[in-house]
Amino acid sequence: MTPANRLRALFLTPAAAVMLATLGVPLAIVATYSFLSRGAYGGVEIPWTQENYTRLLDPLYGGIFLRSAWISLLATVGCLVLAFPLALFIARSGARKNLYLALVILPFWTSFLIRLYAWMFLLRDTGLINTALEALGVIHAPLPMLYNEGAVLLGLIYGYLPFAVLPLYATLERQDPALLDAAADLGATPVHALFRITIPLSMPGIWAAAILVFVPCVGTYIVSDLLGGSKTVLIGNLVQNQFTSSRDWPFGAAASLVLIGAAIGMLLLMRKSREELL
């Protein structure tokens, strides 16, 4: 082994060991659980069975998967649209870049749950927005802003916006400003340059942002419970319920594995983002 290879192996070992112990083995255990039967009060029991997977074929669960994917897709698009101009602004703000970036992350050091409660206060019938609008005479009855899909979407976009800003900023910051100057010299308007140069060059970052937002959105349940009033079941609720209130670990394990499988499938489809990320 050359010294270079030895160093590389040495550097790789801790990460590989941690990932094996805290990801590989645990997921293997979950995979085993998914083929066992539910214990009377939780836990797992023999006999071996595939019933947990056949149960998932039920249209009821298919619908839940689809609904989760749909709302996550909407949230992802929303995050990208909102994050791109912000990332562009930060990337082009010179010496203050780090400060502006930190201001994006700062709200995320308070508990997500507390921030969702603040939104609940803003959105509800007797909340700040409705009270203010009524006082101004714009509306006469409170607008129903809380406990609907719009509120859930708002919560998801709010919660995952930084996950979109960071990778977008990373690609935009690396782009050579000379390209835009050249475009301007050739007579391109700024809007034209944005759509013909900046955005196409940012595609890897856009894909990375999309994945970083979409995947956690699919698994989340707190936003839809708090801002949606628990009126729907998303895949995150389904998995969580199996491990808590219904105490059906094998079924929860099977649903988890399908969810991970879907995430991996998506990654394979979007090779582009892989090149950008790692």
Place this chain on the structure above:
Amino acid sequence: MNRRRFLESSAAAATLALVDCTSGPRLNVYNWSDYVAPDTVANFEHETGLRVRYGTYESNQEMLAQVLSGNSGWDVIFPSADFLGPMRDLGLLAPIQHSLLTNLNSLDPVFRAPPWDPELQWSVPYMYGATGILYQKQLMPAPQSWADLWNAKLAGKITMLDDATEVFGACLKKLGYSLNSADTAELRAAAQEARKQKPLLRAYLNAEVRDQAVAGDVAAAQAWAVTAAQAIAAAPDRLAFAYPREGFVRFADNIAILRESRRIEAAHRWIDYLLRPAVAAAIVETTHTATCNGTAYSLLPESIRKDPVLYPPADVLNRGEWLLPQSTGSQRLRDRLWTEMKSA
């Protein structure tokens, strides 16, 4: 308190907390939130010299998930009655040694032989409660039955608890069945009722309903009596509570010791302390809960003893039904119906 004293006392508190982390072995108590007075733990420590680490949880599932492994580190827990059987069968509980408890006689006669543990082998009843309807007094007529929560005039102003047992319990009672029903046809009919009600609902809320009822966003809500009592205390002229005519869920939370505990004797001292009438009464006075301790009840001021929300008269309570554990099959059906109803 001026600002300087405020800073001094907070610094002292902060130091205290940091020192605490490093001291020796402790009795680890895992309880529902708002179930002891602010000074209960400190008084117990002062009296016995034992150290207590006190954690809180919000649902039986949360507690069970922690202790299921048998190596959670907790000593004393407070499971609801319908969780005691399963936990005992899983071998998680240690037997209660009556010889170590001097205050057991202070329990109300009803709770000295409760249906879920008649000889108090595994548990000591602690608090009880029930589910009913919290509503705005201005509502005419005032809701008195579960069926009133299906009133289309209140559409968008009603909430139900986010809990399958509670929602199906209300539906089963509305239809005249037992809320512990395991009958497929009855459960399906109940789920149908829940599905009919869903479009009228504002949301499924648990404790959060308190704030919204006080603010006036919610007109009528399925709520726990304890939550309702807190809301009513904040807005006594606007809010009221009803025990539904058809019957309702009753539950009891019990003190139990985990088999994994290596501090069985200290755990019994803690239980005996909580059973002491003066201590139990002080807890009720600050937390506004319903105690299973008969002697403590008689020590309470009349305003609490006569509180129709926390301590309703016997004929009202008798309409209630205790929650029982469900079989695997029935639990699975309920879960499926709940998921279907929520997805509809």
Place this chain on the structure above:
Amino acid sequence: MKRALPLYALGAYLFLHLPLAILAIFSVNASRFTIWEGFSLKWYRAMFADRDLLESAANSLLIAVAATILATIIGTLAAYALWKKASPWLAGSLYLSLVTPEIVTGISLLAFFQWIFRYLHLRLGMHTVILAHVSFSIAYVVLVVIARLRSFDPALEEAALDLGETEFGAFYRVTLPYLAPAIAAAAMLAFTVSIDDYVITSLVAGVDSRTLPMVIYAMARRGVNPVLNAVSTVVVAGLGALILISERLRRTA
């Protein structure tokens, strides 16, 4: 567009910070409910008197710092190794950790700990929480550091080797200093994901390792609690001040 962009950014920052402003306002409200009743510091006093809260805050800080240090070291080394030569297995598993929903990560770790502890007579505690946090932070660290490595010219390292440095010496004296800003950013990201994690932590925490988010969740589920507003305000104000100071230092340096 020159003027539209800053205007838009202002709007976006308002959107991100509005809830924080609301929290700060209600943290000095005398009423327990969301109705303004006058100025009061009582929720701050209540916060400092709450032993559970202070203990969990100390735990959170300890866990986040420990996990951040470990994850940053392990992640930086891994990023360097991956930059030298791709390793599909490690890259793949880092991806997997990134895309696995939190609830699944938490449950699988809990199942794993329960399974090995049966043989080892260990208990859930600080060590399990820190291990879990290191595990989910590594991928973020690698992500940030490797992005910076891509713009690094390998010729610089080769030059160092030609001048008689060992492989490690070249990494330590040439590459590492170049990576410093990315490592700082990676550590910040790791700290952020660690300090706010609830789902995974709540599953693998033991008696002595309850974190601030766990206590906050338990409190919040009882309904709005102004003490929580006080806690968040202190956290944001403290960390915000830290950011401003470090920014000032960086500029004067």
